[in-house]
Amino acid sequence: MLAFIIRRILQSCMVLLTVALLAFTMFRFVGDPVAQIVSLDTPAEEVRKVRESLGLDDPVIVQMGRYLYKAVQLDFGISYQFRQPVIELLAERAPATLELALISSLLSLAIGIPMGVYTALRRDSVFARVFQSISLVGVSLPTFLIGILLIYLFAVTLGWLPSFGRGQVVTVSGRWSTGLLTASGLKALILPSITLGLYQMTLIMRLVRAEMLEVLRSDHIKFARARGLTTRAIHFRHALKSTLVPVITIAGLQLGSIIAFAVITETVFQWPGMGALFLKAVQNVDIPIMAAYLMIISALFVTINMVVDLLYAFVDPRLRATIKG
Amino acid sequence: MTSQSLTPPVLELRNLVVEFVTRHGTLRALDGISLSIAPGEVLGVVGESGAGKSLTGAAVIGLLEPPGRIASGEVLLAGQRIDHLPMEDLRHIRGKRIGTIFQDPLTSLDPLYRVGEQLIETIRTHLPVSEQEARARAIALLAEVGIPASEKRIDGYPHEFSGGMRQRVVIALALAAEPELIIADEPTTALDVSVQAQIIAVLKKLCRERGTAVMLITHDMGVIAETADRVAVMYAGRVIEIGPVRDVVKSPKHPYAKGLMGSIPALDERPERLLQIEGAMPRLTAIPQGCAFHPRCPHVMPRCHEARPVLEAVGAGQVACFLHEVGQ
Numbered sequence: 001m002l003a004f005i006i007r008r009i010l011q012s013c014m015v016l017l018t019v020a021l022l023a024f025t026m027f028r029f030v031g032d033p034v035a036q037i038v039s040l041d042t043p044a045e046e047v048r049k050v051r052e053s054l055g056l057d058d059p060v061i062v063q064m065g066r067y068l069y070k071a072v073q074l075d076f077g078i079s080y081q082f083r084q085p086v087i088e089l090l091a092e093r094a095p096a097t098l099e100l101a102l103i104s105s106l107l108s109l110a111i112g113i114p115m116g117v118y119t120a121l122r123r124d125s126v127f128a129r130v131f132q133s134i135s136l137v138g139v140s141l142p143t144f145l146i147g148i149l150l151i152y153l154f155a156v157t158l159g160w161l162p163s164f165g166r167g168q169v170v171t172v173s174g175r176w177s178t179g180l181l182t183a184s185g186l187k188a189l190i191l192p193s194i195t196l197g198l199y200q201m202t203l204i205m206r207l208v209r210a211e212m213l214e215v216l217r218s219d220h221i222k223f224a225r226a227r228g229l230t231t232r233a234i235h236f237r238h239a240l241k242s243t244l245v246p247v248i249t250i251a252g253l254q255l256g257s258i259i260a261f262a263v264i265t266e267t268v269f270q271w272p273g274m275g276a277l278f279l280k281a282v283q284n285v286d287i288p289i290m291a292a293y294l295m296i297i298s299a300l301f302v303t304i305n306m307v308v309d310l311l312y313a314f315v316d317p318r319l320r321a322t323i324k325g
Numbered sequence: 326m327t328s329q330s331l332t333p334p335v336l337e338l339r340n341l342v343v344e345f346v347t348r349h350g351t352l353r354a355l356d357g358i359s360l361s362i363a364p365g366e367v368l369g370v371v372g373e374s375g376a377g378k379s380l381t382g383a384a385v386i387g388l389l390e391p392p393g394r395i396a397s398g399e400v401l402l403a404g405q406r407i408d409h410l411p412m413e414d415l416r417h418i419r420g421k422r423i424g425t426i427f428q429d430p431l432t433s434l435d436p437l438y439r440v441g442e443q444l445i446e447t448i449r450t451h452l453p454v455s456e457q458e459a460r461a462r463a464i465a466l467l468a469e470v471g472i473p474a475s476e477k478r479i480d481g482y483p484h485e486f487s488g489g490m491r492q493r494v495v496i497a498l499a500l501a502a503e504p505e506l507i508i509a510d511e512p513t514t515a516l517d518v519s520v521q522a523q524i525i526a527v528l529k530k531l532c533r534e535r536g537t538a539v540m541l542i543t544h545d546m547g548v549i550a551e552t553a554d555r556v557a558v559m560y561a562g563r564v565i566e567i568g569p570v571r572d573v574v575k576s577p578k579h580p581y582a583k584g585l586m587g588s589i590p591a592l593d594e595r596p597e598r599l600l601q602i603e604g605a606m607p608r609l610t611a612i613p614q615g616c617a618f619h620p621r622c623p624h625v626m627p628r629c630h631e632a633r634p635v636l637e638a639v640g641a642g643q644v645a646c647f648l649h650e651v652g653q
Contacts, residue, residue, distance in 0.1 A: 219432035225388055226427070227447045227498060228420025237446075241437050317482040318436055 001313075008309065012302040017068075019298040023291035024067050028060065030287055037080060076292035081284045086292045090274055095176050096166055097266070097273035101259045103189055104197030109251060112201040116208025117243075120216070121235060131205065138202030143261070147195040147268035154191060162188045164270035196265040200254045207250055208243060215242045245316050252308035256301040333404035334361035335506050335538040336385065341398035341408075343377075343384050343562075345609075352609040354380055354393065356562045359636065362506065367532070367539040369553030369570065371546065371585065373606050376559040378542045382508045384408075385540070386423055387415040403505065421451040424499030424537075426528075428511040430492035434483040440467075440494050441479035444501060451502035466497040471527055489520035496528055500535070507532060510542045521545075525552055546586065550574050555642075558582045561607055561617035568642015578644040581618045616646070624648055 034051050051057055055066060070077070076086040115135075119128040155163035167184030169177040179185025215221060216239055224234045263275035270276070274293060281289035313319045343355035355377045362368045370378045383389050385400055387407070400408040407418060419425070427433050435443060444463035448454060454462065460479070467475035470493040483491060492512065499507055509528065513521035529552055532539050541553055549556055550570060557567040558579065566579040577583045584602035604621040607613060613620055619629040628647060636643040637650065 219427065219429060220435045222388070223425070223427055223433040223495070223498075224435065226386060226419055226425035227450070227501075228416050228418070229446065229450055230416070233446065233450070238435050238438075242435070245437075316437060318484045 005306075005310075008306050012306060015302050016295070016299055019295055020068055020071055021064070023294045024064050026291055026294075027063075027067075027287050030285060071292075071295060076295075077288040079281075079289050080286045081281070082286075086288045089277060089289065090292060090296065091175070092177075093272055093274045093277050095178060096271060097259060097262050097275060099179060100189065100192055100196060100265070100271060100273060101255065101262055104193040105200065105251070105255045105258055107193055108197040108201035108204055108254070112204030113208050113244075113247070115201075116205040117212060117235075117240060119205065120209045120212035123213075135202035135205050138198045139206070141198075143195060143199065143264045144268050146198055147191070147265060150191045150195055151268070161191050163191070166272060192265050192269045192271055195268065196258060196262060200258060203254065204247065204251060208247055211246055212239060212243045215239045218242070241315070245312065248311050248315065249308055252304050252311070253301075256297075256304045259300055260297050332364060333401070335364050335366075335403055336540065337361040337399075337401040337404075338381070338385070339399040339401070341381070341384060341400065342396045343380055343389065343393055344396040346392045346394070349610070353396075353612070354562050354609055355384065356612075357398070358559075358562075358564055360557050360564055360567055362538045362540060364505070365533070365536040365538055366555065367529070367541055367553045369549035369556040370540060370542045370559060371544060371549055371556060372559035373544065375606055375609075377562040378544075378559055379510050380562075381559075382425070382510050382540060382542055385508060386419050386425060387412070388419075417451075420447060420504070421502045422504050422506065424502075424504040424507045426492075426495050426499045426507065426509040426512045429515045430488055430495050431515065433495050434491060436483050439480050439482055440486070444479070444494075444498060447498055447501045463497075463501075466501060467494070469531060470494070470497045470500075471523075472497075488516050489524060492516060492520075492524050493527060496524070496531070500531060500537070503535065504537060506538045506540065508540045508542070511544070512541075513545065513548060514543070521548070528552075546574065558585065561612050562609075563617060563645065564636065565618065565646070566642065566644045567636065568640070568644075572640060572642055578639055578642070578649050579618075579646045580622045580624050580648070 034047060034054070034056065038047050038050060055063060058066075067077075074087050076090075078084065079086050079089055082089060115131050119131050122128050151163045154161045162184070165188060166179045167186075167188035168182040169179045169185055170181045171177045172181075179189055220242075221234060221239055224238050229238075261275075262271075262273060263279055265271065266273045266275040267279055274296075277289060278293045280286070281293070338358050338360050341355055341358040342353065345352040345354055358377070358381055360368070370381065372378050380389070380393070383393075384395055387410070389395070395408050398408070399406055402418065402422060407415065410418070434440070441460065441463055444466065445456065445459040448459040448462055449456070452459075464476045464479055467479055472478050472490060472493055478486075483494070486494060496512075499509075507528075512528065513524050516524060525548055528539070531537070539552075541549070543549060553570045555568060556570050556573040557564050558573065558577075558581065559565070560581050566573060566577065566582045573582060574586055577586045581602065602621055607617060607620070613630075615631050616622070616629045616634055619625045622629065626647060632647075634645045634647050634650070636645045639649045
């Protein structure tokens with residue numbers, strides 16, 4: 001088990017290194033950062049000084065080494081537009097994104113799995129058909145459209161929920177600003193998390209349904225029936241557990257993409273998260289932020305992947321055996 | 326088997342018809358199956374793939390997969406009709422009074438639960454015992470089916486057992502609630518030849534000790550000859566010959582049974598070629614009129630095209646063939 005974890009960590013490091021190299025090359029190819037910093041009438045001498053102070057006339061390989069060395073210490077440089085350390089900017093906005101992503105994934109799992117199980121077990125019922133049709137809409141409608149429709153309905157027409165922002169936030173343990181503890185914060189979370197989670201929810205529902213139907217046809221379920229087990233034991237003890245093994249992978253990877261693709265939802269709802277910051281950075285060619293965002297997201301992906309693998313082994317004894325060996 | 330007249334057979338099928346309703350019409354997969362199994366008796370059911378052997382087993386335990394359904398006929402367990410019982414009552418019979426063993430032990434067990442958990446849940450579903458009692462019983466069962474160090478192995482996962490060992494676990498599961506009847510559907514087909522004999526021996530021994538009757542579905546004539554008391558030969562959803570194993574194996578009456586027995590190689594004699602039956606069994610959509618076997622039968626007569634022969638007593642058994650009609 002330990003050997004497996006160590007192997008996976010080494011693999012993850014390789015992935016992160018590759019991403020870091022890619023992130024660094026952005027600096028080389030997306031224009032001259034000095035031109036961004038100085039104004040048009042800055043004297044050439046000043047420009048040279050700025051260039052020197054930023055270490056931009058060192059050989060590429062040296063610059064790259066320096067960048068990596070600092071990135072490992074979570075120092076991603078200074079944002080061009082905000083003149084503030086990138087890591088501070090990201091840390092400030094991370095809670096907003098992470099809370100949104102967490103709530104949407106929980107929502108999508110808590111609703112998606114039961115809906116999937118229901119549609120698989122009561123395949124021909126009216127509700128199952130309705131769910132199936134809704135899920136088609138969920139899978140095919142683009143996020144921004146769902147967001148705008150929800151805002152139009154619940155914020156503009158009905159006036160029940162806020163259309164933008166996080167509401168009132170409370171700072172816990174010094175740095176984490178949470179919207180989960182105030183009524184307005186929770187209210188503000190509802191629309192964005194539905195918008196972000198709807199696609200995942202329908203995806204999980206369809207996946208659970210397909211997987212469950214497959215499992216219900218399998219031999220060990222047939223044998224469980226022949227053993228005279230109760231329908232409940234067959235469906236929920238045996239079939240559901242087998243169903244959830246592959247669902248774990250998808251759900252885990254989806255959490256990663258929920259965080260990464262929060263960009264659109266955050267923009268639609270003016271959500272002060274990392275995604276919105278990233279989009280602003282793209283507009284202003286703020287490469288330090290873009291590069292840092294890229295690396296942080298990939299680190300998240302890699303971590304989630306590893307957790308999923310371990311979870312997998314936890315659920316499936318067969319894999320536990322392969323990992324041990 | 327002198328008590329046969331006093332106690333009803335463990336299982337009796339009367340004119341069982343199973344149909345599949347499809348878009349292209351109704352397919353008759355079992356066409357009037359009648360047979361019975363006495364308490365403690367082993368009935369072998371043989372026939373080619375698709376003859377309806379497994380379907381007969383599934384129909385008995387009420388696990389026909391839709392669109393399959395029992396269209397007519399009766400299934401009697403110890404004299405009581407069970408084919409019309411509601412789902413929930415039938416479930417109480419499955420596992421409790423009729424145990425089942427399927428072909429592939431590798432996939433019969435739930436890979437995510439320990440062997441012991443599966444045994445205990447089966448025992449506790451059918452018998453009013455505590456967790457500890459069920460566990461003790463499970464360990465005893467595993468020991469009985471020949472799993473060494475059963476008190477340790479009970480906490481193993483299915484993948485930690487070999488194919489033969491897993492089929493032993495499946496047998497333990499089938500016997501868990503002391504059923505009157507075991508339906509063993511090709512219990513050795515998926516196993517290595519070397520393990521097959523062991524599994525059959527275990528099954529035979531345990532059923533004899535408990536007086537459990539067995540419906541042994543297989544296409545392995547060797548297993549039948551060794552294990553069964555009586556044999557039913559099936560063809561295209563019908564029983565065409567049924568009788569004591571000695572008679573049916575040594576001197577089959579029906580031309581199809583003859584062909585089937587003739588295709589077993591004997592070690593002591595060396596025929597130039599194994600006998601084989603020309604042609605193939607008809608598809609369900611194209612079962613011929615009259616006797617279903619007539620297009621392949623070497624002794625076909627004009628009336629075989631029109632009328633369907635029924636099972637009639639010939640010697641100690643029954644045969645459905647005009648060649649053996651009384652007076653022929």
